[in-house]
Amino acid sequence: MRNKLIFSLVGILVLAYGGLITMLATGTEPALGLDLQGGISVTQRPKPGTEWSQASLDLAVEKIRERVDSLGVAEPEILRQGDTIVVNLPGVKNQQQAEDLVQVTGQVWLRPVLSACQVLPDPEDLVAPTESSTPTSDSTESTTPTESTAPSTTSGSGGPSRGTPTTTTPDTSEPTDTTSPGSTTPATSEPTDSSVPDDTVPEGVYDEWGLPIVGNPDSTEYRRLIGDPAQVCVVGPQQGTGEVFDDNAGAQIINGGWAVVVSLKGGAKGEDVWNALVAQCYDRMSTCPTGQLAIELDGVLQSAPTVQARRFDGEVQITGDFSEGEARTLARVLNSGSLPVQLQLESVQNVSPTLGKDSLRAAWISGLVGVGLVLVFMVLYYRMLGTIVALGITVSASILYAVVSLLSKTQGLALSLSGIAGTIVSVGVTVDSYVVFFERLKDEVRAGRTMRNSAQRGFAGAWRTIVIADLVSLIGAFVLWYMTVGAVRGFAFFLGLSTLCDLLVAYFFTRPMVLLIARTKWMERRKVMGIEVASAGGAA
Amino acid sequence: MTAIDDDAIDTLAGDLVRERRGLGGRLYHGETAIDFYGRRWWGLGASALLLLLTVGSLVWSGLNLSIDFEGGVVWTVPSTSLTEDQARELISDEGLDGDRAKVQILTNQDTGFRTVEVQVEAQSDEVRREVQQAFADEVGVTADEVSTTSVSSTWGETITRKALLALFTFMVLVALFIAWRLEWRMAYAAIVAMLHDVLLSVGVYSLFGFLVTPATVVAFLTILGFSLYDTIVVFDKVQENQRRYSGARIPYADVMNVSMNQVLMRSLNTSVAAVLPVLSLLVLGSGILGAVTLREFALALLVGLLIGSYSSIFVASPLVALAKEREPKFKSLRDRHATGAELERLVHGALPSGRREAKLKTGDESKIAVAAALTPEAVLTHTPRPRKKKRR
Numbered sequence: 001m002r003n004k005l006i007f008s009l010v011g012i013l014v015l016a017y018g019g020l021i022t023m024l025a026t027g028t029e030p031a032l033g034l035d036l037q038g039g040i041s042v043t044q045r046p047k048p049g050t051e052w053s054q055a056s057l058d059l060a061v062e063k064i065r066e067r068v069d070s071l072g073v074a075e076p077e078i079l080r081q082g083d084t085i086v087v088n089l090p091g092v093k094n095q096q097q098a099e100d101l102v103q104v105t106g107q108v109w110l111r112p113v114l115s116a117c118q119v120l121p122d123p124e125d126l127v128a129p130t131e132s133s134t135p136t137s138d139s140t141e142s143t144t145p146t147e148s149t150a151p152s153t154t155s156g157s158g159g160p161s162r163g164t165p166t167t168t169t170p171d172t173s174e175p176t177d178t179t180s181p182g183s184t185t186p187a188t189s190e191p192t193d194s195s196v197p198d199d200t201v202p203e204g205v206y207d208e209w210g211l212p213i214v215g216n217p218d219s220t221e222y223r224r225l226i227g228d229p230a231q232v233c234v235v236g237p238q239q240g241t242g243e244v245f246d247d248n249a250g251a252q253i254i255n256g257g258w259a260v261v262v263s264l265k266g267g268a269k270g271e272d273v274w275n276a277l278v279a280q281c282y283d284r285m286s287t288c289p290t291g292q293l294a295i296e297l298d299g300v301l302q303s304a305p306t307v308q309a310r311r312f313d314g315e316v317q318i319t320g321d322f323s324e325g326e327a328r329t330l331a332r333v334l335n336s337g338s339l340p341v342q343l344q345l346e347s348v349q350n351v352s353p354t355l356g357k358d359s360l361r362a363a364w365i366s367g368l369v370g371v372g373l374v375l376v377f378m379v380l381y382y383r384m385l386g387t388i389v390a391l392g393i394t395v396s397a398s399i400l401y402a403v404v405s406l407l408s409k410t411q412g413l414a415l416s417l418s419g420i421a422g423t424i425v426s427v428g429v430t431v432d433s434y435v436v437f438f439e440r441l442k443d444e445v446r447a448g449r450t451m452r453n454s455a456q457r458g459f460a461g462a463w464r465t466i467v468i469a470d471l472v473s474l475i476g477a478f479v480l481w482y483m484t485v486g487a488v489r490g491f492a493f494f495l496g497l498s499t500l501c502d503l504l505v506a507y508f509f510t511r512p513m514v515l516l517i518a519r520t521k522w523m524e525r526r527k528v529m530g531i532e533v534a535s536a537g538g539a540a
Numbered sequence: 541m542t543a544i545d546d547d548a549i550d551t552l553a554g555d556l557v558r559e560r561r562g563l564g565g566r567l568y569h570g571e572t573a574i575d576f577y578g579r580r581w582w583g584l585g586a587s588a589l590l591l592l593l594t595v596g597s598l599v600w601s602g603l604n605l606s607i608d609f610e611g612g613v614v615w616t617v618p619s620t621s622l623t624e625d626q627a628r629e630l631i632s633d634e635g636l637d638g639d640r641a642k643v644q645i646l647t648n649q650d651t652g653f654r655t656v657e658v659q660v661e662a663q664s665d666e667v668r669r670e671v672q673q674a675f676a677d678e679v680g681v682t683a684d685e686v687s688t689t690s691v692s693s694t695w696g697e698t699i700t701r702k703a704l705l706a707l708f709t710f711m712v713l714v715a716l717f718i719a720w721r722l723e724w725r726m727a728y729a730a731i732v733a734m735l736h737d738v739l740l741s742v743g744v745y746s747l748f749g750f751l752v753t754p755a756t757v758v759a760f761l762t763i764l765g766f767s768l769y770d771t772i773v774v775f776d777k778v779q780e781n782q783r784r785y786s787g788a789r790i791p792y793a794d795v796m797n798v799s800m801n802q803v804l805m806r807s808l809n810t811s812v813a814a815v816l817p818v819l820s821l822l823v824l825g826s827g828i829l830g831a832v833t834l835r836e837f838a839l840a841l842l843v844g845l846l847i848g849s850y851s852s853i854f855v856a857s858p859l860v861a862l863a864k865e866r867e868p869k870f871k872s873l874r875d876r877h878a879t880g881a882e883l884e885r886l887v888h889g890a891l892p893s894g895r896r897e898a899k900l901k902t903g904d905e906s907k908i909a910v911a912a913a914l915t916p917e918a919v920l921t922h923t924p925r926p927r928k929k930k931r932r
Binding site: 035038040041061062065077078079080081082095347348349350351352354358359361362363365366367369370371373374377378381416417418421422424425427428429431432435436439443461464465468469470471472473475476477479480482483484485486487488490491492495 | 826
């Protein structure tokens with residue numbers, strides 16, 4: 001027991017101070033946000049002389065935001081200034097990196113799907129694909145004799161083929177809610193196209209997102225696409241762009257489900273390209289063996305409907321188990337793709353901080369003074385135990401500093417004023433863990449227990465409280481981090497980080513520290529906490 | 541033994557168990573016996589009043605949103621010398637709010653070409669032209685070289701929508717979690733208290749017309765997190781006492797009062813610890829060191845933290861008590877609850893067992909007997925042992 005305590009204490013001290021020293025020695029510092037240190041500002045403008053729609057410019061802004069957010073936790077600033085898009089990036093060192101980050105094409109590609117798409121519940125599950133590739137909702141089976149593998153259905157309409165086989169098929173377009181990931185769907189819907197071998201997935205090759213790379217992501221022959229939820233499809237080279245459509249895509253309710261309806265441009269630029277492509281899929285030719293057609297925007301799979309007709313006259317319907325939001329999003333993507341904006345880089349500039357050095361200095365000084373005051377208060381109130389708080393705070397601070405520095409370097413994390421403020425408030429929560437513990441300890445001691453016994457019982461009670469309260473914060477931090485963008489995301493990140501740190505320090509530092517001190521003889525006699533430790537006689 | 545007069549016990553208890561201390565001393569030693577429950581309507585009433593005021597203010601004057609939310613107009617001035625302060629001054633001279641303007645200096649990495657961007661909320665064409673001319677005069681170029689463009693918000697609709705959706709999800713998840721680990725009444729009370737805290741903090745902004753920036757939104761979120769955290773810590777204590785007394789017929793109000801008194805010192809200490817750094821930010825940072833941007837931000841946090849600590853005890857807990865009292869188990873006991881000396885005894889009795897023995901001077905057996913008799917709760921300081929399951 002004693003050895004374990006010492007081990008955990010030494011472990012965390014080495015970890016915290018070691019981390020801090022490493023960071024200081026290697027000169028790794030936390031990067032500062034746009035408001036405090038400025039950054040790089042990249043301005044993009046639609047290519048002069050080209051046509052583009054307002055919708056596609058809006059979408060481009062959104063896509064840039066998604067891209068920037070997916071690569072780091074910094075708080076970028078993205079705005080439209082007239083027709084230009086300005087992206088301000090904190091913590092980005094060189095121009096090339098900034099340019100790469102913000103470039104989106106806005107192009108919608110149409111690609112045949114070469115092997116059935118797989119939902120990725122977990123990167124681990126991918127290496128050995130076990131389940132039947134596409135989970136199908138039960139209703140599909142009965143209504144569609146022809147197809148049940150389809151994640152969604154495209155059907156020609158508007159022409160004579162109004163009554164094409166399965167316009168009504170309401171099946172899973174993106175198997176989000178109906179199928180829990182990882183559950184093995186009964187193989188009833190085993191695709192007819194079993195000719196496509198699943199072993200095209202090479203083992204153990206992962207990309208930077210932890211997803212396996214299928215084929216070579218750079219070649220146009222095979223592409224790995226990520227959708228939402230993550231799906232991996234092996235797709236062929238693009239055979240058409242979103243420009244085959246008119247920009248009139250809209251979400252509608254068709255036969256009780258949400259669907260997207262869009263019309264085709266006439267002639268060589270629209271219908272001809274589209275029909276040439278769908279014919280391959282409808283006939284399950286070797287170029288499109290699954291009969292599915294992937295719609296991709298900037299490397300992300302938007303939808304992969306199964307083609308339900310050989311020829312389309314004028315209008316295309318994409319049906320499936322869409323929610324209203326999903327249908328509207330897809331419609332927006334199609335509209336934007338029909339007249340994609342071609343952005344060109346106008347300028348890359350350094351941008352000055354909005355708050356400036358004075359604010360930063362003031363925040364640091366007053367923050368440190370504030371923490372100092374808290375420590376003085378703790379020592380006055382808890383005497384000897386208060387010094388443990390002081391030591392504990394340095395451990396927490398070292399861990400935070402090391403982690404933030406490391407992430408600044410590797411992930412482009414940048415500390416903005418809101419991050420600093422979040423950290424300052426987290427001092428309160430961190431100190432609370434000690435307060436909860438010490439108050440319990442005092443109760444136990446007052447009840448006449450020995451110091452040693454009290455420390456153990458006190459921690460057991462306090463730990464329960466700390467875990468419940470911190471778990472709530474962690475849930476909050478995770479949800480906010482996962483679901484939001486920009487400043488809120490940055491805040492959530494720091495909240496989560498400091499909460500984890502709090503749990504770590506409470507268990508691996510405070511617990512062994514107090515338990516070990518409580519074992520010493522010296523402690524039994526002293527007025528250590530500002531209350532009389534039941535002059536040992538009472539408790540025996 | 542059974543014939544001992546109640547009053548006699550009180551006096552005895554007073555003499556015997558502890559010397560009476562001042563409020564500070566009682567707080568310090570965890571011996572307060574404040575009847576929180578009896579004053580529940582004070583807290584709820586005050587909160588209702590403040591909420592009303594907040595809603596009124598929000599409807600009446602709304603929030604003063606910064607250009608980050610609303611977009612506006614930007615002048616781009618090419619100049620090698622124009623400083624941020626000069627730009628602000630010029631804006632103020634033109635009758636606009638110079639302090640609220642967002643001024644950034646851009647330098648081209650390759651050419652070193654320097655421009656100053658000054659952004660304010662949307663303006664009429666006339667004002668745009670006037671300011672454009674003023675800038676041109678200031679730096680000595682023609683008006684054409686100073687460009688004027690409309691600028692979108694950096695905090696777009698999508699961000700707000702996503703944040704709201706995330707908040708909603710977060711509340712549902714947290715409510716489920718609390719319902720699972722504690723109980724659903726506490727989940728509802730915690731969420732209500734959290735909304736109360738955030739709404740009141742927003743109210744301060746609306747009432748005083750402070751500028752709401754993205755940093756402010758983050759401050760509100762911080763408050764939300766702290767409020768929830770604080771409430772959970774208090775509820776955890778209530779839950780613990782609930783189990784402790786689960787075998788006794790005791791009004792819920794007493795359970796609540798005992799818990800509040802036990803947790804009071806923790807709440808005060810934590811509030812002090814949380815408020816000190818923020819106060820330092822406010823007084824030292826913005827007051828003495830003059831970082832004005834920090835002021836409103838720190839003020840929001842300060843108000844939020846104080847309200848957060850207050851609401852855990854004065855809003856969330858009464859709500860739980862009110863809901864809990866409807867339960868069949870507590871219904872019949874609803875009208876009674878311990879106050880004064882009786883409550884004091886309960887608070888003492890709820891300490892981990894062993895207290896009275898420790899406090900007693902040894903050698904006086906009769907007093908020990910009395911002390912043992914005067915707190916029937918003493919037997920209940922542990923959770924009643926659950927019935928053993930029959931072995932098969």
